[in-house]
Amino acid sequence: MNARASKKNESTSWYDHPQYFDMVFRDETADEVAFFQEVFEKYLTRPAKRLYEPGCGSGRLVAAMAAKGFDVVAVDNNAAMLAYLRRRLSxxxxxxxxxxxxxxxxxxxxxxxxAFCTFNTFRHLTDGDSAERHLRSLARSLRRGGVYILGFHCIPLDADPNCTERWKAAHAGTQVSVTLRVIDFQRRRRLETLRVSIKATKPSGIIERIRSEFSLRLYTPTQAQKLLESVSDIFEIAGIYDFDCDIDQERKIDEDLTDAVFVLRKK
Known part of the structure; x- marks a missing residue:
């Protein structure tokens, strides 16, 4: 086989390949950063200087906020992601x-x-106790009056469990195709299992294929509301938005809220 057309196949976590993870979501960064700054201006009573991202992944938002002059703390449980972020910052x-x-x-x-945690990272906490522990530890990280921007998908009652999404991205000559498919959906257990399939074609012609499966916790809008009510002793819901990140378009919790962004303020 021609070396330029050789293929490498492996089954592993796509989180161990930050470069591909990052390529897929980098186009969202500018809008998210602008929204964060608008939230700070609207909801904080003092200028934001020090920020925190739990579950930072490849760190696209960490780097973007650091470039804006913020002092950023980033936490992740994947060493490959943090190593990638460290090189990016350097x-x-x-x-x-x-x-x-x-x-x-x-x-x-x-x-x-x-603090901020967007695009479903929170749903990797697959049981209610873990979700509440996170919210309470996050509150302990915030100054009084500080805000937590928390974004995740909510699943309406009539959701189609057979969901497939596809993305394509390119950077520095590498072409990436990503397919995300729901392979198991258990509403009663509040879990869905997703399979991510990645095909990366490098400038050399080598093709790398990665397949990864992981579980996410399911939330209806009502279940999301109940979770936030469970921590109402430390957080108030200061604002609700969707993934359009439009500061002038506030939402409310109802069955149409599927791409939810909650602005939680520490009491």
Whole structure:
């Protein structure tokens, strides 16, 4: 077989390949960063200086906020992701506090002014106890009056469990195709299992294929509301938005809220 057309096949976690994970979502970064800054201006009573991202992944948002001059703390439980982020920050002459740790228990010291966790990272906490532990430890990381921007998909009662999404991305000559498919959906157990299939074609012509499966917790809008009510002693819902990240378009919790972004403020 021609070396330029050779193929490498493996079954592993796509989170161990930060470069591909990052390529898929990088186009969302500018809108999210602008939204974060609008949230800070609208909901904080003091300027935001120190930020925290639990479950930071490849760190696209960490690097973007550090480039804006913020002091950022980033926590993830995947060493490959943090190593990728460390190299990214170094290339750009940026700095952040990177912690290999658990988002259900980590507490920032000194405290932070705001935190953010978007695009379903929160749903990797697959049981209610873990979700609540995370929210309470996050609150311990925030100054009083600080905000937590928490975004995740909610599943309506009439949701089609046979969901497939596809993306394509390219960077530095590498072409990536990603297929995300729901392979198991258990509404009663509140779990769905997803399979991610990646085909990466490198400039050399070598093709790398990765297949990964993982579980996410299911939330209806009502279940999301009940979870947030369980921590109402420490958080208030200051604002609700969707993934359009439009600060002028507030939402409410109803069955149409499928792409939810909650702005939680520490009491």
């Amino acid at each position: 290339r750009r002459g940026l700095d952040a506090e990177l912690v290999l740790g658990d988002m259900t228990s980590h507490v920032c010291q000194p405290l932070v002014d705001a």
